[in-house]
Amino acid sequence: MTQRDTTPTDAGGPGLQRRVVLLGAGAVGVAGVLAACGGDDDPGTAAPTTDSTPSPDAPDTPAPSSPETTPPAEGSGGTPLTATADVPVGGGVIITGEQIVVTQPTAGQFRAFGSTCTHQGCQVATVADGLIQCPCHGSRYSVEDGSVEVGPAPEPLPEVPIVVEGDQVLRV
Numbered sequence: 191m192t193q194r195d196t197t198p199t200d201a202g203g204p205g206l207q208r209r210v211v212l213l214g215a216g217a218v219g220v221a222g223v224l225a226a227c228g229g230d231d232d233p234g235t236a237a238p239t240t241d242s243t244p245s246p247d248a249p250d251t252p253a254p255s256s257p258e259t260t261p262p263a264e265g266s267g268g269t270p271l272t273a274t275a276d277v278p279v280g281g282g283v284i285i286t287g288e289q290i291v292v293t294q295p296t297a298g299q300f301r302a303f304g305s306t307c308t309h310q311g312c313q314v315a316t317v318a319d320g321l322i323q324c325p326c327h328g329s330r331y332s333v334e335d336g337s338v339e340v341g342p343a344p345e346p347l348p349e350v351p352i353v354v355e356g357d358q359v360l361r362v
Contacts, residue, residue, distance in 0.1 A: 268353060268360030274300065275357060282317035282333055289313070290350050291322055292359050293333035300359055303336040303347035314347075322347065 271285050272292050277300065282293035284305055291305045291314055303322070305314045312326035321339055322331040329343035336347035351362045 268355075268362045271302070271352065271359045271361055273357055274354060274359060277359065280320050280333065282322065284314060284317065286313070288361065290361065291317060291347070292352070293317060293322070295320070295334040300352060300354055301334070301336070302350040302352040302359070302361065303331070304350060305347070307343055308338075308345040308347065309341075309343040 269288070271288060271290060272283050274294075277283050277292050277294040279294050279297050282291050284291045286305075289305045290302050292300060292302045294300050305322075306312070307314060307324040307326065307329050309324065309327055309329050312324050314322050314331070315325040316323045317333060320333050322333060322336070324330070324343070327342055328340060329338065330340035331337065331343070331347050332339050336349060338344075338346055353360050353362050
């Protein structure tokens with residue numbers, strides 16, 4: 191009969207070392223998944239967000255005027271997004287590089303929103319029939335105000351400030 195050495199080693203034995211390595215690898219994998227869901231921390235490329243939840247201490251104030259009612263400052267500049275003629279009435283266009291969707295709910299009224307779905311961060315893919323549509327899980331947003339028309343998106347699309355100068359829609 192042979193006798194096995196059952197004295198513990200300094201590192202806890204080969205079984206314990208293997209578990210530590212596997213647990214560490216699992217933790218790295220979880221961190222990677224969370225980082226992928228967390229979005230881009232670079233402020234130069236992140237889609238703009240707004241907090242529309244009013245503070246309980248904040249007085250009631252009128253909503254800011256919409257971009258189509260605010261006359262642009264002469265030579266205000268801004269980043270050109272699209273030509274007004276390219277935005278169909280009741281629809282919109284997705285500016286992929288800027289992660290913005292520009293809509294025209296009614297003739298002459300232009301709005302802009304972040305194009306990242308608030309459900310799981312997919313990019314919206316189409317704008318039709320008065321709805322901004324996400325292909326991943328079916329969320330639909332209003333072209334009028336970015337509000338959720340069909341879930342599972344939990345929040346509206348964040349509004350992006352724009353002005354119309356001549357025949358161009360500009361991000362300000």
